[in-house]
Amino acid sequence: MTPAPVRAAIGLGGNLGPVADTLRDAVSAIGDLPGTRVAGVSRLYRSPAWGPVAQPDYLNAACLVDTRRPPVALLEDLLAIERRFGRDREAPGSQRWGPRTLDLDLLVYGARRVQTPGLSVPHPRLHERAFVLLPLAELDPGLEIPGRGRVDALLAGLDVHGVEALP
Numbered sequence: 774m775t776p777a778p779v780r781a782a783i784g785l786g787g788n789l790g791p792v793a794d795t796l797r798d799a800v801s802a803i804g805d806l807p808g809t810r811v812a813g814v815s816r817l818y819r820s821p822a823w824g825p826v827a828q829p830d831y832l833n834a835a836c837l838v839d840t841r842r843p844p845v846a847l848l849e850d851l852l853a854i855e856r857r858f859g860r861d862r863e864a865p866g867s868q869r870w871g872p873r874t875l876d877l878d879l880l881v882y883g884a885r886r887v888q889t890p891g892l893s894v895p896h897p898r899l900h901e902r903a904f905v906l907l908p909l910a911e912l913d914p915g916l917e918i919p920g921r922g923r924v925d926a927l928l929a930g931l932d933v934h935g936v937e938a939l940p
Contacts (some may be wrong), residue, residue, distance in 0.1 A: 808841030835908035
């Protein structure tokens with residue numbers, strides 16, 4: 774028996790190369806995953822970079838998908854898409870908060886909480902990040918983040934200064 778689809782939220786970002794094109798192409802690749810349909814995509818948002826090294830601003834977006842993929846398999850698919858677009862998380866010199874061509878994060882997987890090595894859903898810092906919540910709020914302000922609350926309520930408590938929606 775085929776499992777029912779689950780609504781999942783994916784965060785997209787990058788700050789190296791033709792980022793807008795990469796994010797658009799990554800959404801297309803996500804939609805090509807088995808048992809997965811893209812249900813919505815936010816516009817792009819520019820946010821200041823932060824982390825251990827000077828780097829360009831980020832472009833961020835979010836997409837909602839209806840998927841039959843289990844969460845760990847979906848994460849593996851997302852990491853494979855990152856690699857296809859030039860990101861190697863294991864490469865010498867790669868940094869956790871350093872520059873990247875593409876970053877795909879599984880933010881929410883239905884109402885489920887998932888804790889496995891390498892995967893925490895909902896994303897553990899999702900509720901603290903305006904550059905993630907603003908695109909999600911554009912798609913579904915009432916989206917429930919398990920254990921944290923609704924996207925719109927979480928966003929109301931954050932400073933969104935510096936995160937700019939692009940036309």
